[in-house]
Amino acid sequence: MSLVQNFPFFSIIIAMFSGIISSVLSGRKARNLSLFMITVTTALSFFVLCYCQETGESYTYMMGHFPAPWGNEIRAGVLEGLTATLFGLVMFLAVLGGIDHTAADVEPGKLNLFYIMIDLMLSSLLALVYTNDLFTAYVFVEINTIAGCGLIMIRQKKKSMSAAIRYMIMSQLGSGLFLIGLSVLYDVTGHLLMSPAKESVSRILAQGSYEIPMLVILAVISVGLAIKSGLYPFHYWIPDTYGYATPTASAVLSGLVSKGYIFLLIKIFYRVLGNEHVIGSRLINILYWFGIAGMMMGSIHAIAEKDTRRMIAYSSVAQIGYIYMGIGLGTDQGMIAAVFHIFTHSVTKALLFISAVGLYEVSGNKTDYHSLRGSAYRNPLAAAGFTVGSLSMVGFPMLSGFISKLLFAASALDGTDWKMLPTLIALAVSTTLNAIYFLRQVITLYSGPRSGPKKAAEVSSAGNKSSWMLRTSILCLIAFNVFLGVSSQPIVQAIADGLAMFD
Amino acid sequence: MFWETAGHLSANMEATAAVILFGVGFTMLLLHRNLIKKIMGMNIMDTAVYLFLAAKGYIHGRMVPIVADGIQEVTAYINPVPSGLVLTGIVVSVSTTALMLALTKRLYEQYGSLDLDEILILAKEEEEKAV
Numbered sequence: 326m327s328l329v330q331n332f333p334f335f336s337i338i339i340a341m342f343s344g345i346i347s348s349v350l351s352g353r354k355a356r357n358l359s360l361f362m363i364t365v366t367t368a369l370s371f372f373v374l375c376y377c378q379e380t381g382e383s384y385t386y387m388m389g390h391f392p393a394p395w396g397n398e399i400r401a402g403v404l405e406g407l408t409a410t411l412f413g414l415v416m417f418l419a420v421l422g423g424i425d426h427t428a429a430d431v432e433p434g435k436l437n438l439f440y441i442m443i444d445l446m447l448s449s450l451l452a453l454v455y456t457n458d459l460f461t462a463y464v465f466v467e468i469n470t471i472a473g474c475g476l477i478m479i480r481q482k483k484k485s486m487s488a489a490i491r492y493m494i495m496s497q498l499g500s501g502l503f504l505i506g507l508s509v510l511y512d513v514t515g516h517l518l519m520s521p522a523k524e525s526v527s528r529i530l531a532q533g534s535y536e537i538p539m540l541v542i543l544a545v546i547s548v549g550l551a552i553k554s555g556l557y558p559f560h561y562w563i564p565d566t567y568g569y570a571t572p573t574a575s576a577v578l579s580g581l582v583s584k585g586y587i588f589l590l591i592k593i594f595y596r597v598l599g600n601e602h603v604i605g606s607r608l609i610n611i612l613y614w615f616g617i618a619g620m621m622m623g624s625i626h627a628i629a630e631k632d633t634r635r636m637i638a639y640s641s642v643a644q645i646g647y648i649y650m651g652i653g654l655g656t657d658q659g660m661i662a663a664v665f666h667i668f669t670h671s672v673t674k675a676l677l678f679i680s681a682v683g684l685y686e687v688s689g690n691k692t693d694y695h696s697l698r699g700s701a702y703r704n705p706l707a708a709a710g711f712t713v714g715s716l717s718m719v720g721f722p723m724l725s726g727f728i729s730k731l732l733f734a735a736s737a738l739d740g741t742d743w744k745m746l747p748t749l750i751a752l753a754v755s756t757t758l759n760a761i762y763f764l765r766q767v768i769t770l771y772s773g774p775r776s777g778p779k780k781a782a783e784v785s786s787a788g789n790k791s792s793w794m795l796r797t798s799i800l801c802l803i804a805f806n807v808f809l810g811v812s813s814q815p816i817v818q819a820i821a822d823g824l825a826m827f828d
Numbered sequence: 829m830f831w832e833t834a835g836h837l838s839a840n841m842e843a844t845a846a847v848i849l850f851g852v853g854f855t856m857l858l859l860h861r862n863l864i865k866k867i868m869g870m871n872i873m874d875t876a877v878y879l880f881l882a883a884k885g886y887i888h889g890r891m892v893p894i895v896a897d898g899i900q901e902v903t904a905y906i907n908p909v910p911s912g913l914v915l916t917g918i919v920v921s922v923s924t925t926a927l928m929l930a931l932t933k934r935l936y937e938q939y940g941s942l943d944l945d946e947i948l949i950l951a952k953e954e955e956e957k958a959v
Contacts, residue, residue, distance in 0.1 A: 486935055497873075498854065508880050
């Protein structure tokens with residue numbers, strides 16, 4: 326066994342231990358440790374990605390001393406490596422960009438707690454990506470929920486407490502459903518590891534027994550994870566949660582946490598329930614229609630929203646809708662498009678939340694639509710970041726959002742069934758709606774007085790200028806976005822390879 | 829048909845009870861306005877899952893999976909895995925309950941109410957006042 330094969334386990338355990346160590350460190354040290362840890366785990370994930378691409382196959386890694394049907398396992402392939410690397414990068418840039426605001430929003434003595442939550446969050450996301458065991462996945466889903474709740478409530482201002490309790494309630498509904506789904510699955514198949522469970526599932530399906538329980542399992546697990554990732558009818562907690570947390574927390578929650586659950590769902594579809602069975606059931610159409618409803622309703626709510634952070638949050642609802650629509654198409658291309666959109670949305674949403682911060686800094690820390698008038702002249706780089714993010718969400722060529730829209734449209738055209746027309750119409754309408762609210766915001770940024778309101782000028786002269794860390798983070802995220810948009814082919818190929826390895 | 833279904837249900841009595849309890853807990857967590865009752869609902873929901881798992885792990889006429897009297901055959905004991913899952917689940921549910929109770933306490937201190945709807949209205953009013 327080569328050394329690289331240990332890396333998925335190392336990255337999970339390093340992240341978890343830095344969380345534990347941070348509990349006795351001061352805020353600054355915990356912050357530096359956290360940044361260092363994210364760099365290390367991202368590098369490790371990148372090595373895993375390279376290793377899997379070189380060997381061209383996935384591998385499983387035994388945890389503890391019991392072999393396959395009983396023990397616990399980690400599994401790594403191209404898609405796992407790629408997702409873990411990307412999550413690490415986005416996490417790093419989100420933490421780096423929001424450093425000053427985190428320090429300002431969190432009580433001084435409690436700063437290390439924030440970074441404990443970040444460490445735990447990364448550890449649980451990596452575990453969700455890498456694990457091959459369903460019950461381990463459940464435990465890390467709960468750790469993820471607790472860490473997410475901590476990230477929201479640590480800013481003890483305004484509505485963050487009530488936002489946290491709503492988040493917690495919806496998350497608990499989701500994890501309850503997920504847990505009972507797992508229990509029924511264990512009862513029917515007798516396995517918790519994904520590969521042996523899949524063998525039992527295919528045997529059961531071939532015999533045609535347990536038809537209703539299999540459908541219930543599929544429904545309950547999908548709905549549970551859909552609630553947790555904020556699919557349209559269950560999205561009520563999203564705007565408050567993302568709108569009132571500190572910028573880093575918003576970027577992490579919207580860019581990564583919901584994506585971790587969707588990744589787990591895709592993994593369960595492919596590696597446990599069998600994708601043919603999932604596509605064969607009518608449930609996939611429900612995900613498809615809810616996805617489309619989310620694309621429309623998220624954008625319509627966003628148009629009506631005055632506060633920019635809540636607007637970006639509602640835009641997340643729409644983007645989650647895109648991903649579920651891709652999954653609901655039920656073709657391989659649709660799934661590739663959905664996974665690519667997971668990446669696009671992580672990068673772009675982090676960019677939007679972080680660069681919006683740069684604009685608030687020069688507008689007297691106001692977040693509503695009108696106060697940002699003309700702020701582009703006061704902080705050009707942040708405005709450029711916001712513009713790139715907006716254009717990417719709208720689907721401007723050369724940016725990552727364009728590629729995902731292209732992939733969605735192409736996969737809709739390839740599928741010969743009735744889903745072609747609704748998908749194309751939904752894409753067109755949703756793009757228009759996206760353009761309305763994002764471009765309206767961008768135009769507002771570049772219009773109005775160059776000097777800005779007096780009050781804001783006073784604030785910015787009081788030394789509230791963006792730090793180099795915020796600027797670096799925005800620059801890196803812009804570069805990342807353009808990279809995904811310009812050279813998407815290797816990434817798309819890696820996703821296709823990774824999905825093929827899932828079977 | 830009815831008697832057949834009833835027969836199936838009573839043969840799987842524990843599973844039936846677990847699903848009913850799960851439904852009760854889920855509805856309470858989703859719809860009840862009082863935060864403490866919501867947390868109770870969450871606990872009922874989790875306990876229902878443990879009942880389901882424990883019932884499915886039990887094999888009639890076998891012993892607790894602790895080696896006693898030197899009996900080594902696996903056929904003498906019940907399936908230990910669901911018990912392990914229940915233990916793990918209890919740990920998870922205790923920690924989420926603790927977190928939610930702490931949050932509820934903070935909210936009660938801030939708004940003087942346990943009614944979630946009222947808290948949300950108060951929070952909104954507070955925000956409008958600040959703007």
